Amino acid sequence: MSSRRLTRAAWQAGALVMAGTLVACGSSGPSGGGGGDSDAVQVWALEDAALNPIEEASIERFNESSDAGEAELATFGNDPYKQRLRVALGSPNAPDLFFNWGGGNLKESVDADQVEDLTPLLDENPELRDAFLPSVLAGAELDGKTYGLPMRGMQPVMLFYNNAVLESAGVAVPETWDDLLAAVDTLKGAGVTPVALAGTQPWTELMWIEYILDRVGGPEVFQAIRDGEEGAWEDPAVLESLTMLRDLIDRGAFGTEFASVGYDVGGASTILAQGDAAFHLMGSWEYTNQLNDSPDFVESGDLGWTTFPAIEGGAGDPSNLVGNVSNFYSLTSSSGNKEAAREFLTTALTDDQYISDLIEAGDVPPVQGVRDQLAETENGDYATFIYDATVDAGNFQLSWDQDLPADEATEMLTQLEQLFLGAQTPQGFVDAMSAL
Numbered sequence: 193m194s195s196r197r198l199t200r201a202a203w204q205a206g207a208l209v210m211a212g213t214l215v216a217c218g219s220s221g222p223s224g225g226g227g228g229d230s231d232a233v234q235v236w237a238l239e240d241a242a243l244n245p246i247e248e249a250s251i252e253r254f255n256e257s258s259d260a261g262e263a264e265l266a267t268f269g270n271d272p273y274k275q276r277l278r279v280a281l282g283s284p285n286a287p288d289l290f291f292n293w294g295g296g297n298l299k300e301s302v303d304a305d306q307v308e309d310l311t312p313l314l315d316e317n318p319e320l321r322d323a324f325l326p327s328v329l330a331g332a333e334l335d336g337k338t339y340g341l342p343m344r345g346m347q348p349v350m351l352f353y354n355n356a357v358l359e360s361a362g363v364a365v366p367e368t369w370d371d372l373l374a375a376v377d378t379l380k381g382a383g384v385t386p387v388a389l390a391g392t393q394p395w396t397e398l399m400w401i402e403y404i405l406d407r408v409g410g411p412e413v414f415q416a417i418r419d420g421e422e423g424a425w426e427d428p429a430v431l432e433s434l435t436m437l438r439d440l441i442d443r444g445a446f447g448t449e450f451a452s453v454g455y456d457v458g459g460a461s462t463i464l465a466q467g468d469a470a471f472h473l474m475g476s477w478e479y480t481n482q483l484n485d486s487p488d489f490v491e492s493g494d495l496g497w498t499t500f501p502a503i504e505g506g507a508g509d510p511s512n513l514v515g516n517v518s519n520f521y522s523l524t525s526s527s528g529n530k531e532a533a534r535e536f537l538t539t540a541l542t543d544d545q546y547i548s549d550l551i552e553a554g555d556v557p558p559v560q561g562v563r564d565q566l567a568e569t570e571n572g573d574y575a576t577f578i579y580d581a582t583v584d585a586g587n588f589q590l591s592w593d594q595d596l597p598a599d600e601a602t603e604m605l606t607q608l609e610q611l612f613l614g615a616q617t618p619q620g621f622v623d624a625m626s627a628l
Contacts, residue, residue: 232262236266251264298332299334310522325583340522345555348515350475353472375471396455401608406508406514441611511586547565593605
């Protein structure tokens, strides 16, 4: 599998921010899953060639030091994992601790009383709560309660740009929406496609509406949608945001060929690197893709990155982020090894060696106090930018197609793709989603 995000599943699995490796999409890993009748804490996670050895080493250290019990790691390919976990959580063979993506992805299991509330654990161990970045820890909060702790790195969506293209056109890096609109007009006039977009895959288009709605209405608007509140899709901020996006499309921001550009084969990334576009909105793994595929572009200093522009007059905090918040370990309610599982959560995820190993592998861990370590890495400028942006974020919204039920997410992506193609209107999008 390539280092790029190939599917929604790859987003779920989490591409490494700088190592550029994704989870394997093969068959299930070691058998023996299910912790209800086992003496060892059963820990389920996704296969990842770079991170699984780090997780194994962490478990070995826990086993050597714990008096409460031992733990075992079982890993699975993405699709087999999701199906197996769904079945296991409702059976006596559930794991004790399981990997998940937080947010609405976790909500179904929480609503079924299959997941332990970890708020008391954090209350008893305030240093554990304080160890994580608040905007990331909030990714596993539902109704004010915490149901998971971060266990891998974070991947916000950033606005990447080609410095040489901007300088040639006399365009500054946009800080506001109006700046972006002006840049689009200037770049079009210079004969350059303003924004590279891999329009064959609607998840790339989703990043735009995620940020626009956040900036216009604040995170509460989508959270109401995620929570299934009546009429949430009909919030005026949704229609306003879709209209702004449609206007951006009509303005020519994405050119005329975006519907034939793919991300899997590096289409949009190559367009940016070769100077045929000025901007590219993409997950933080884009840096790794450029480093791997267009190293001269990165080493020349022409690759730049920034946060999404502010929208003047909007209710959203310009520091807010969207993307892959992190991955989490959650404790099953039916676990027969809760004491040892709680000890693992309390000690293993913030262990200095574990954090150092993640950083060495290219991850940006969502923990406090690691900025200096990140700065010392080979690509420290980028790693610290990602870290600082997350530290400063007022809110970090999980990608909508992860945070919504699968059927609703599929319909949303379909409607969004049609909006980009001009086959759907902003009001038609709202009507379609409201009718679900």
